[in-house]
Amino acid sequence: MSTIGIIGAGNIGRAIAQALARNGIAVTLSNSRGPDSLATTVAELGPLVTAGTREEAASKEIVFVAVNWSKLPDALAGLPPFGGRIVVDANNPIEAPLFKPAELGGRASSEVFADLVPGARVVKAFNHLLPELLTADPAGEGGRRVLFYSGDEAGAKAAVGTLIEQLGFFGIDLGSLAIGGRLTQFPGGPLPALNLVKFG
Numbered sequence: 001m002s003t004i005g006i007i008g009a010g011n012i013g014r015a016i017a018q019a020l021a022r023n024g025i026a027v028t029l030s031n032s033r034g035p036d037s038l039a040t041t042v043a044e045l046g047p048l049v050t051a052g053t054r055e056e057a058a059s060k061e062i063v064f065v066a067v068n069w070s071k072l073p074d075a076l077a078g079l080p081p082f083g084g085r086i087v088v089d090a091n092n093p094i095e096a097p098l099f100k101p102a103e104l105g106g107r108a109s110s111e112v113f114a115d116l117v118p119g120a121r122v123v124k125a126f127n128h129l130l131p132e133l134l135t136a137d138p139a140g141e142g143g144r145r146v147l148f149y150s151g152d153e154a155g156a157k158a159a160v161g162t163l164i165e166q167l168g169f170f171g172i173d174l175g176s177l178a179i180g181g182r183l184t185q186f187p188g189g190p191l192p193a194l195n196l197v198k199f200g
């Protein structure tokens with residue numbers, strides 16, 4: 001089992017931590033304000049979720065990033081090289097309170113994100129469901145709730161696909177960041193916020 005860290009402990013970071021912990025997977029959760037500020041959060045999420053620094057979370061074998069789009073450069077600045085480790089881009093290029101789409105220069109948001117994590121194998125996933133659907137039982141409606149993932153490196157996608165299955169979701173590989181990433185990207189893609197369930 002890979003070690004797992006999360007940068008960002010808001011709605012989505014906490015939802016990912018909860019889904020992992022519920023399935024017996026330990027995770028280090030981090031934010032901008034440091035581990036002490038997460039004491040209540042990790043207490044609520046149970047013993048498998050530990051508060052850590054941003055650097056500790058970023059040192060794990062699989063690193064989820066769930067941070068407001070405009071804060072990503074700060075959240076990812078100055079970290080040691082990723083050296084081929086997997087980074088999951090759970091972000092979307094828009095944020096409260098203005099909800100103005102970010103300027104991406106015609107690229108998929110994950111391609112822009114990848115520039116912030118040099119040396120990482122980036123997989124886009126966990127970005128297209130509302131947090132309450134990430135934390136809900138994936139089999140709660142019968143079948144298995146669908147989670148899409150995309151990326152440019154087959155090994156990294158396979159690892160994230162396996163993790164998605166371990167969490168009880170039905171994973172669907174949508175291809176590259178440029179193609180699949182765009183399909184789940186909010187705004188712009190057709191797939192965000194749909195509660196899709198695979199039966200049979």
Ligand SMILES: NC(=O)c1ccc[n+]([C@@H]2O[C@H](COP(=O)([O-])OP(=O)(O)OC[C@H]3O[C@@H](n4cnc5c(N)ncnc54)[C@H](OP(=O)(O)O)[C@@H]3O)[C@@H](O)[C@H]2O)c1
Nearest residue numbers: 008009010011012031032033066067071074075091092127
């Ligand atoms: N909410 C949704 O429905 C939803 C759905 C899918 C995808 N997303 C995407 O997921 C991402 C996170 O959204 P959210 O709703 O979880 O946001 P959120 O509730 O505002 O949480 C953002 C988190 O990012 C952390 N952060 C900010 N700057 C940081 C830094 N420099 N270093 C480390 N951590 C930092 C914040 O920590 P502090 O509080 O300590 O600053 C906070 O824990 C966004 O890109 C969003 O588009 C959101």
